[in-house]
Amino acid sequence: MKTFNWKDIMKRSIFMLKILGLWPPGDTYKFDFYSAYSFVSIAAFTCGHNFFQIINICFIFPDLEVIAATIFVTLPELLVIMKTYYVIQNMQLLKQLMVDINQEHFEPRSLSQVEMIQPSLSFLRKISTVLWSMSAGAVFFSATYPILDGSVKEHRLPRPAWYPYDATVSPLYQITYVYQIFSFTFIAATALTTDTLIAILNLFVGAQCDILCDDLKDIFREDHLNFGRNKFLSCIRHHKEILRFADSSNIFFNRIVFVQFFISTSSIGITMFQLTVTEPLTSEFFLLVSFNIAIVVEIFIYCWFGNEVELKSSAIPTAIFHSNWLKAHMIIKKDLRFFLMRCQRPIKVSALNLFYLSLETFVKILRGSWSYFALLNQATFQK
Incomplete structure (x- = not known):
């Protein structure tokens, strides 16, 4: 059977990280051209753009309606700074995970196991296409909003921000306009690439649980003691490696997910209020719709694949019972008992161990967003 290369699934995300300055040639950044490129691009487009928007919010702080019209985009953009930081901080860990995924014990051992993985991969491609399409729509309508509504004649920028110069005069207006467009694109690409990478890591853990379950069902097809014991020991090692990989990947993104959920909850509510x-049917309206769908899909990807990890890992004990364990030697049956006890607790992807990535969490986030919307709507109505 041809070797299944897991890294091929991640090559697009890695390619995007390289373009964004978040994937140095070695395990860490060094004093070279790529590090200089990373520093300039991140400082200019991610940190710089957020800094100018935060200063602007300080000037408009008392006005609730104006803040709501600005902050629904500013909050997710601020989160990108955090995502960038944790990608850089955990670079060695990420590089090691990319090495680990192509180890022999993680490879599918039959065509049926490869086919078992395909539905999850197909779903990831489809949902990622929706996420990137909606984000592209949000960036497009953000960039063209002043043009489409005619306010470009008044030298209005795509997003309100403070600058240490008069951005309403030419050519500073045109330069600032292009700068904001580049910033939108850079920030969106950073966020979506990080989200896709996290989804792939969780998909990988879930796929490995499927492969392990398939192997466990076949460990006692032969009556020979050593044959069954060797296959069982191989499954135990595989399970340990799955747990190790899941813990390592969770270390990378648990803080990101924790803050993402809180920011997404408020952003969805504010966007619905806006x-x-x-x-209706204006460029601003389509911007809000695209942005809101993108945020919902973003957190859905986290919760869906986190939920898949829990469901698929909880099927491991059942897979053992589906095997022909009655024919196993008494020595192996004793080992099976301890292994079953160890597998009773499913793998759960958590955010700082405070809550888990699941569809139940996704529903709670949507309910929280509705509460934000109701609060803002009530406050505006009373006003």
Whole structure:
């Protein structure tokens, strides 16, 4: 059977990270051209753009409606700084995970196991396409909003921000306009690439649980004692490696997910509120719709694949019972008992061990977003 290369699934994400300055040639950044490129691009487009927007919020702070019109985008953009930081901080860990995924014990051992993985891969491609499409729509309508509504004649920028110069005069206006477009694109690409990478890591853990379950069902097809014992020991080692990989990948993204969920909850609520005060079928309306769908899909990807890890790992004990364990030698049956006890607790992907990535969490986030929306709507109505 041809070797299944897991890294091929991640090559697009890795390629994007290289372009964004988040994937140095070695395990860490060194004093070279790529590090200089990374520093300049991240400082200019991610940190710089967020800094100018935060200063602007300080000036408009008392006005709730104006803040709501600005902060629904600013909060997720601020989160990208955190995502960038943790990608850089955990670079050695990420590089090691990329090495680990192509180890022999993680490879599918039959065509049926390869086919077992395909539905999850197909779903990831489809949901990623939706996420990137909606994000591209949000970036497009953000960039063209002043042009489409005619406010470009008044030298209005795509997003309100403070600059240490007069951005309403030419050519500073045109330069600042292009700068904001590059910043939108850079920040969105960083966020989506990180989200896709996290989804792939969770997909990988879930796929390995499927492969392990398939192997466990076949360990006692032969009556020979050593044959069954060797296959069983191989499954135990595989399970240990799955747990180790899941823990390592969770170390990378648990803080990201924790903050992501809180920011997404408020952003969705604020965006829904903005839709109620925006004229339908305008460029701003389509911007809000695209942005809101992108945020919902973003957290859905986290929760879906985290939920898949829990469901598939909880099927490991059942897979043992589906094997022909009655024919196993008494020595192996004793080992099976201890292994079953160890597998009773499924693998759960957590955010700082405070809550887990699951569909139940996704529903709670949507309910929280609705509460934000209701609060803002009530406050505006009373006003």
